[in-house]
Structure formats: C-alpha cells, structure tokens
Amino acid sequence: MVQTEERDDPPGGGAVQMRGTNQSGMRAYNEKLILTLIRRSGALAKSDLTRLTGLSAQTISVIMRRLEADGLVIRGEPQRGRIGQPSIPLSLNPEGAYSLGLKIGRRSMELVLMNFLGEVIHRSARTHRYPKPDQAIQFAHDAIGALISRLDSDALSRIAGLGIAMPFYLWNWTRALGVPDEAMADWRDADIRSEIASMYAFPVYLENDASSACAAEIAFGVANTPDDYLYFYVGYFIGGGVVLNRALYTGPGGNSGALGPMPVVGRDGKVCQLIEVASLSELEKQLAVQGLETSSLWEGTENWQVNAGILDDWIASAAAGLAHAIASACSLIDFSAIVVDGWLPVDVRLRLVDAISDELEKLDMTGLEKPEIRSGVVGADARALGAASLPLFARFLLNQKLTNRDAA
Template identity: 55%
Template sequence: MRARNERLVLSLVRRHQALAKSEIARMTGLSAQTVSVIMRLLEKDGLLLRGEPVRGKVGQPSVPMRLNPDGAFFFGLKVGRRSTELVLTDFVGNVRQRERRTYDYPTPNATLDFSRESLGKVMSSMSPESKSRIAGLGIAMPFYLWDWAKTLQVPQEKMDPWRASDLKADLALSCNMPVFLQNDATAACGAELVFGPADGPRDFLYFYVGFFIGGGVVLNGSIFSGRGNAGALGPLPVPDDAGGVKPLIDVASLYVLERAITTAGATSHSLWESTEHWDVPKAQLENWLNKTASGIAYAIVSSCSLIDFECVKIDGWMPPDIKAHLVELVENKLSEVNLTGLERPLVLAGAVGPDARSLGAASLPLSERYLSEA
C-alpha cells in the first residue's frame, strides 16, 4: 500500500509540476498525516525537492514539492530502420546524454554491439551516486523486423536473423538493470503521455511519422494496447491516387518520401541525419505532405467511427516547421471528408518531437517503477 501511495503521489506531482501536501491530500483522499509521511520519505530518498513557501493565506504557508531531476535515471534505446539511438534521461525527461548510429538497415549483432558499447560509455561518465539511481533500460523497436526486407530494399537473408534474435534478453544478460520492450510507435505514444502537457486530453489518437508511420491509442489517461498491437495505424486502408486503396503505411511513411527523392535523382541523407533542417527537393516534399495529410485524415475518420476521440496528436521524425505544416494540412483535409454522424476531433502537434521513440523507451522503466494510473 505504501508503494502504491508513493507512486500515486509522484504521478500527481509529475502531472501538475509542483504540489503542496494539502493539494495532494485533497486529490487523493488520503489523510494529511499520511501524505506528510509519504512526501517526507520521498524527499529523503531524493525523489522530491522542496520549493519556496507560498504565503498570503490563512494558516501555515504551503510548501510546493516538485520532482528532483537527479532523483532517478533511465536509459532508452530506439532501434529504427535507419538509425539506432541510446539516450540517458533524468527524472523529468531531460536527455542528459545521447549516442547515435545511422545505417542502411539494422542487424541484431550490430545493434547489440552498439547498445553495449554505448551503455558502457555513458555509464563510465556518470558519478557513483548517479549510477546507483539508474532504474532500468527501455527498448523501443519495430516488431517483426524481418517482414520489412522488401520495403527496406534489403535482401531477405539480411533481415532473417531478427527472427531468432531476442534483444531484450541479450541486453538483460549484459547490464545489471531491469530491461523492458515496447513497439516503437506505441513507445512514442507513451512519451507523449508521460512527458507531454499536464493538462492534455485523457483520450486521444496518436500518429508518429517515422520511416514507417505508426501510432497508439490513449483511453482515460492510459495506453490501450489490447493484446499488444492495438493502435498499429499503419495497416489502415486509405484512398490512393488511382481510385483504389492502400495501407496508410504505404502513403504516409518517410520511406515514401525517401524513395520519391532518390527517384528524382536527389539525395535523401538529410532525412535521417537531423531534424533541425531537411535539405530535400521542395516538389517531392510538398507532394508527400499533401498525400500524407490526406491519408491521415481518412485514418482519423475511420478511427473516430469506432471511438469518438476528442483529440488527435501528430508527431514524427521531422523539423518543427514541417510538422506544423502537416498538422495544418490534416486539418484542411478533414474539412473535405464527410464527417456526418461523427464529432470532429481537435488536431494538435505532438509535444515531444523527434525524440518521442527514445524518450518513450526511457519512460518504460520510469512508468514501471514510479508512476501510477492516477
């Protein structure tokens, strides 16, 4: 019961940035004495920091408490189709250190070697106190990687080793910490839930535009994963240019843009090197944005026919200005779709940005140990 109450308190403080004991007691229904004991212990453990007293009210001044960024640390490993990244985050989601490697396609051995080397490098730079506060490693990666050899334009035998690979188990043997695994798009959705706006919607549909588009479903403040694959938005059928239908993944994914750029005789390297700026042909980019927006709009309508989402969030591996333009285009495309019988959802840009998959991976051990579905 004590552990549950501590997680509840930490979740509320995270959501509201800072809270006084009296506010937590009111929100939880716990007695003032119980809350006082819990917060004193959390402060002693280095998880909470005491703020300046707030005066001007009747009685004793209230003292807001906030999360201590140095209270706990988490590793997040993102395994993508074009790059692998390891981040170290603190208790409030700041990225403290980062290691990244790009490639033409991922292999189990190279991914494992990169992960071990990067973990060793980052941990060697941490103080003994900080290392003692590492709570775990989360992995965000596409499931069934071997199924995508054709789309990656890689010989099938190069991807088949993933069938027998167990990256989670291999890393668990290598590092002395708990290891967690989640689909990369679902993990990105988790980052939006944990590190996004505290006053955000409790129910929303989430799209993450990466090499392949994917997403997640959030209901009542929690990710709904069903039997493990709910919210896999890529297979949703959407109209194509020829009067037929295609899976959303073949319309709104970055690999479609990459292929259009290379077909035009230009280079697409900047797509994967940085999200500060893309040096890509404007014609191919605008064409892809329009088709992506149309595909996402139709996917939104299909999804809202099943669950009346109050909000849709769109994020991805892209510069902020391009993401803002995509959100605007999706809004415009929704205006052209028949929404009879449906409530039109609010469409917003995701708050986390390109780091969503890495931060989502790091949020796995954070959520497991310190958060509650408050």
C-alpha cells in the same frame, strides 16, 4: 519500490483527483500516486496532495518525508498565503532517478540517458541501411558504457533501468526496406531484451516503437490533452497508438495502434495502405528517384535538405491518406482529438497538421464528430524518450498502459 496493486490511472494531463488509501500495506502504491501527481502538475504542497488523493495529512507527511529522504523529491521556497503557516511545495528531484532509452529504427539507432524530469542528459546515435540484432546489441553496449561513464557513483546507483523501443516483426519488412529476406532473418529468433539484460544489473523493458512514442506523449505532453485520442507517429513507416482514459492501450499482443496497414484512398482515387502514402520511406523514395541525397533525413530533423516541391507533394499525399484513416478510426471510437507527431522538423509537422484538417473538410463526416487535429509536443525524440520512460513508470510512477510487458 515494488507496486503492490495494479491500477489503470495513467500519467498525463493536469492535476486530477486520484484516490489513495490509508490502509497499511499500500506504501508502494501511495508513493507512486504522489510522485505521479507531482510529475503531472509540477510542485505541490502537502495540502494539495491531501486534497487530490484523499489521504490523511499524517499519511502524506510520512510519505513525503520518506520520498525526501530517498532523494526523489526536493523542497521549494515556502509560499506564504493570507493565513496560516506558509506552504512548502515539493517537486521531483531531477537527480532522483535516471533511465536509459534505446530506439532501434529502420534507418537509425539512438540511446539516451534521461533524468527524473524526462530531460535528456546525454545521447548517442548512428544511422544504418537496415538494423541487425548483433549490431544493435553492440551499439547499445558501447553507448551505455560511454554515457554512464559520465555519472558519479550516486547517479549510477539511481539508474532505474533500460527501455527498448523497436518495431515488432522486423523480418516482415524486407521488401519495403529494399533488402533481401536473409538480411533481416536473424530478427526472427533474436531476443534482444534478454541479450542486453544479461549484461547489466538493472531491468530491461521492451515496447513497440510507435507505442513508445505514444507513451512519451502521454507522459510528457501538455496538460490539456483529452482523455481519449488517436496518436500518429510519422517515421520511416507510420505507426501510432490508441489512448483511452489517458492510458495507452496496446492490446493482448502489444500491437494495437499499428495504423500503417489501414486501407485508405490515395490522391489517385485508388485504395492503398496508409503506410504507402504517409511514411517517410515514401519521401525518401521520391528524393532518390530524382537523384537527390536522402541521408540528412535520418541524421536529425534540424538540417533536412529536402527539395521543396517533393516535400509539398509528400505532405499533400500524407495528409489525404491520414484524413481517410482518421475518418475510419472515428467511426469505431469517438476520438475527440488526433495527435500527430514524428521524425519531422517542427515546421513540417505543423504544415502536415494543417493539411490534415483541410483534407478532413473535404470528406463526408455525416454521423461523425470531426476531431481536433493537434501537433504532438515531444517531437523526434518521442520513441527514445518513451523507451526511457518505461523503467521510471515501472519503479516510481503509476502505469500509463492498460496492458503490460514484464521486465527482465
């Protein structure tokens, strides 16, 4: 399906009214509209879709028959009400479409295979000292081969594409990574999207890693998230995203929400960048100084082996820096909520959210509305899931971004 009209209606949130059109030539948009509403709200009957979209009952029936024939939706059990014929809820078919997501991080790479519901079916991962383009391409090729070998021919035909989430301008971060400039120089001329796209028939998309994480929160987060919020993803370096009217705003260069360079006041009272106090690179550095192992930080978030005192100190420093960043951001845009997620164990993320709220209470917020500080719900998989969601939104669902990047 090809979208014939650009709209700024993003996924995320509950069942809100989104208007369709009964005019001819709008099949693609109306199909995406209906699939997006079902994805947001769960199973919906035709009567619900008629009410939510403003489309005629006949138009809804035609579209639903087509989507069912294409294997994108499935019928549920009839729901009997007090009067009239029983309604039949329709939901997304988990096997209706699949997508691949590649996360290229500063300490690890991961590739996931996701179904139409956003559930991870298979995954492959590896850690590294720092990423190299040729190694990333080889990893992607090997992992894609291993993952899709598990699919039958019908599932293979339903792969919508591959999304790539990675930091932009990787060659600028050699000093922070502690590697020589020449180690990352190849990224200046690397076109990893085109390189990988040349190997496969499906389209390949590219997005900033933190923006991808934010897109995953929009797509797979809870229904009661506010329309506008600032999103922080705590990874090796902290990043984030700006959500306006439930859509990810990436800006003309695709780098809006690059929150790491924001000036903040550290616990010592000196001005520094947020990236220096609220990134996992700082936690890794503190562990290394004490001669403690750091590899468990990047192998997963379930088995961290982190000294309790060092972790407490890092949470306190990160929370103080984040509170200052939030106060600054809210003076520019009146965000009603701040969402904090990251490559963190759930208990650490919740502790960080509580600490940020405490630190905000210490700041002078005169003239500003204090936002609600929320924990993200996607977690450590956010970047990979955000990458994998890119092909699904391009082909089947309404766009979750205010600016777009073209696919190969």
